[in-house]
Amino acid sequence: MDSVKNGHLQASLSHVPFVITPSAAVEVESRVISMAISQNGEHLAISHWDGNLQICDGDGRQVNLCPIEGRAGVVVATPSGGFIVGAIEGNLHAVDTRGNIAWEYEVGGGVEDLQASAGGIVCLDGAGKVHMLDSNGRAKNTIEANSAQSLVYDRRGNTLAVISSDGSVRTYSPSGDMILERQPRNDKGERITAACFDSTGHLVIARETLGLAAQGEDEVEVExxxxxxxxxxxxxxDTRCTALTSYSSGVLAGTFAGEVYLLDRAQERVDVWKSEYAINSLTHFGVDVLVASWFHLYRITFATENRTEEPTWQVEHPGIVDFVSLDKAQEVLCIGGEDRNDYTGEEPVLILDPHSEPKWLDAEGDDPWVQDLPVDETASPVGELDISDDYSELLTAEEQAQLAAGHGARLPSQDGVGDSAGGGGSGGTGEEVDLPIAVSVLGEGVADELLSALNTELEDDESASVDEVTSHEDLMAGLVEEVGGHRISPVANSGDDRVVATGEDGTAVVRLDGGDSYDPNERIQRWLWKDGRGKVIGEVAKIRVRLSNGKHRFELSVLDDDGVWTTDTTFITVQ
Known part of the structure; x- marks a missing residue:
């Protein structure tokens, strides 16, 4: 069982109602560090932190898991249909779609960055050299670039830009001749935060001044x-540029503050869209743009009469979206990333059809676009509560006596889906149950200790009159109000990882139980179950699903009335 807090899900669910559904999810054994889809869209290559290269077909089925000597790192697709893989501590490899190594090129100190285009292949090694190769792995030129940190290749392979850590930029022709040498404009230091070539071959650079900007200069500029x-x-x-990508009429720029702009050389700046979070990447998609921001990928339509204030669709990924890959025809889309939490499982890579019809996501009820997993006809269906309304066996003898006498706080039962577990929850429809208010919030032992200490202090104060002594009920009500005033996150609990056996039909009916989730203030408002592809499969604490053989990932998120979500992951292995 793995847990991670995420207080940002509510805004995305409520603000962006249109979604598209992944067609497949690729489970990975370790963190994804790079990925690429083949140009024909039929295969996907994923580099893992453990050093392996995973090859899958377009339906997400694994074709091969290849150990790469020196650990697989950056991977890119080639025009020929295969992949080029740079080893973190080794050489450059050409790999076909079956996982076979076609050729190997020796580099020093591992591969730091890698680009491929119709003009060939370029890679930056750990020793500070840039290698220019043809598509068969034969060396054409080598460039010394000791402080280089990244490469930018134009789509035709006519010009290579080498970005250095000191803020300098140099461009080279295919023959290795230097065309441009751009030196930092600020002697106190600056850095290049993004770069790309536009459709006309101009190099566009985003720079940020690390010290005070010179007179007449902005701290953040695009050249x-x-x-x-x-x-x-x-x-x-106004803020740091985090992403640049070519567009037909200029370039699209994304910023740390979440803005997306369309820029051109005529000093025009068009506001395209605004995210609540920093822009991770931008991908040109027809006349639209795909914007990666936090845990989501958004399709933004802005250049046609169909432009709207809201995204055309969104996809939520279990991790922060670090990788976005499209095939050449832009028919297949892959998304990868991680949630930056060591306590959770590895997040899958999602495969989608970016042209699929968006569906309305109903944040208030069951998700109408999700295909329910098949369930046993005799079992509780997805979305059915399977809990008892009889609390009597959970109470002590003293509490049962108070219940019979009609004393204590009145708490709604859990008959209402998504209702709070404490007084003040919205929409409670079940019968009320009497519990002592001190016990329900603080616990019996804690309440007794607090009362004893307060009574002792009052007895020692000779000036205290009877009118000044707070009654038991008023005192505990005040304590509950004080505790409830603090914002404490709920705790999601999706249950332990399990291994279950299949039945005669080769499947297993499994109960997913989030009943141990709790909120210190007893204010859980919603439950949200998702499968490994990010589909919503239930919005109650406990659901049943029918599973086939294999390892299945499920994620439970719970929401309190402060709008804070927490998430927990469980794995069910059926064998």
Whole structure:
């Protein structure tokens, strides 16, 4: 069982109602560090933190799991249909769609960055050299670039830009001749935060000043350089530029503050969209743009008469979206990432059809676009509560006596789906149960100790009159109010990982039980169960699902009335 807090889910569910459903989810054994889909969309390559390269078909079925000497790192797709893989501590490898190594190219110190285009392959090694190769792995040129940190290749392979950690940028022709040498404009240091080539071959660079900006300069600026190395335009931005991508009429820029702009060399800046969180990446998608921000990928339509204030659709990933990959025809979309939490399982890679019809996500009830997992006709269906309304066996003898006498706080039962477990919850429809208010919030022992200490203090105070002594009921009501005033996150509990056996039909009916989830203030408002593909399969504490052989991942999220979500993951292995 793994837990992770996430206080940001509510806004995304309520603000973006249209979603598309993943067609497949690829489970991974260790953290994803790079991924690419083949240009024909038929295969997917995933580099794992453990060093293996996983090859899958377009339906997410594993074709091969290849150990790469030196540990698989950056992976890119090639025009020929295969992949190029740079080892973190080894060489450059060409791998076909079956996982076979076609050729190997020796580099020093491992591969730091890697790009491929119609013009060939370029890689940056750990020794500070840039290697320019043809598509068969034969060396064409080698460039010394000791402080280089990343590479940018134009789509035609005509120009290579080498970005250095000191803020300098150099561009090279396919023959290795230097075209442009851009030096930092600020002697106190600056860095390049994003770069791309636009559709006309201009190099676009986003820079950030690390010290005080010079007079007449902005701390964050976007520069335009011609293919011949001439600076032709500078545009200021309010916050750090985190992503740049080419667009037909300029470039799209994403910022740390969540803005997405369309920029061109005529000093025009068009507001495209605003996310609540920083922009991770931008991907040109037809006339639209795919925006990765926090745990979501959004499709933004802005250049046609169909433009709306809300995204055309969104996809929520179990992790922060680090990787977005499209095939050449833009018919297949893959998303990967991780949640930055050591206590959770590895997040899957999602495969989607980006052109599929968006469906309305009803955040208040059952999700109408989700295909329910098949369930046993005799078992409780998905969404059915399976808990008892009789609390008497949970009470002590003293509490049962108070219940019979009609004393104590009145708490609603859990008959209402998504209702609070404490007084003040919305929508309670079940019968009320009497429990002592001190016990229900603080626990019997804690309440007795507090009362004893307070009574002793009052007895020692000779000036205290009878009118000044707080009654038992008023005192405990005040304590409950004080405790309830603090924002304490709920705790999701999806249950332990389990191994279950199949029945005669080769499947198993499994009960997913989130009943041990709790909120210190007894204010859980919603439960949300998702399967390994991110589909919502239930919105109550306990559900039943029918599973086939294999390892299945389920995620439970609970929400309190402060709008805070927490999430827990469980794995069910059927064998």
């Amino acid at each position: 335009w350089w011609t293919p011949l190395g001439e600076l032709v335009d500078i545009q200021g931005l």
